[in-house]
Amino acid sequence: GESVGLHLPTLSVQEGDNSIINCAYSNSASDYFIWYKQESGKGPQFIIDIRSNMDKRQGQRVTVLLNKTVKHLSLQIAATQPGDSAVYFCAEGSGYSTLTFGKGTMLLVSP
Amino acid sequence: NAGVTQTPKFQVLKTGQSMTLQCAQDMNHEYMSWYRQDPGMGLRLIHYSVGAGITDQGEVPNGYNVSRSTTEDFPLRLLSAAPSQTSVYFCASSYLGGTQETQYFGPGTRLLVL
Numbered sequence: 001g002e003s004v005g006l007h008l009p010t011l012s013v014q015e016g017d018n019s020i021i022n023c024a025y026s027n028s029a030s031d032y033f034i035w036y037k038q039e040s041g042k043g044p045q046f047i048i049d050i051r052s053n054m055d056k057r058q059g060q061r062v063t064v065l066l067n068k069t070v071k072h073l074s075l076q077i078a079a080t081q082p083g084d085s086a087v088y089f090c091a092e093g094s095g096y097s098t099l100t101f102g103k104g105t106m107l108l109v110s111p
Numbered sequence: 112n113a114g115v116t117q118t119p120k121f122q123v124l125k126t127g128q129s130m131t132l133q134c135a136q137d138m139n140h141e142y143m144s145w146y147r148q149d150p151g152m153g154l155r156l157i158h159y160s161v162g163a164g165i166t167d168q169g170e171v172p173n174g175y176n177v178s179r180s181t182t183e184d185f186p187l188r189l190l191s192a193a194p195s196q197t198s199v200y201f202c203a204s205s206y207l208g209g210t211q212e213t214q215y216f217g218p219g220t221r222l223l224v225l
Contacts, residue, residue: 042218043216043219044154044216045216091153100156101146101155103151
């Protein structure tokens, strides 16, 4: 979900659980959507992307779902591991690579 | 490839001082951009460039200048630093068009303006 004020929404899961991180985007004309992972003290790292003409895309342990009707994007992480703990951002873009980022969700994975 | 590199990693400035944040990439990417990230916020676009000699403003350009004299380098200049510019700055690059629209981010520069 989206953050309010200075506090990021946080999702806490146990190791081995499946995680679902949600994002509401704003521009119905966006061509593509990207999920990034940001670990503490590092820059964002690409996880997976999806184009607007798709509704699902799978990667290694991750799946992105796109619902254009309600402008909603989700990231599913299977068998979540402690190393998945990070802040996850969705981003939307169109045309040249100008992206608009969401505010992020913090994922905390406990052993 | 070194990817996207940024210098310095940390910087403390006094109000009114000027400085340049350096960004370089060795992937021959046409597109380069600067973002700032504030606590609890996503990344906000400051300036971007689609090739050497071409720059444009993003969402929050005020107080910042950029230039793109080469494909590899995209420096960000703070002309007169203000406390509101305290932030973490990320540089990113990518190919233009096609199917490769992912941006590669540098490690960031943490700036404190007193």
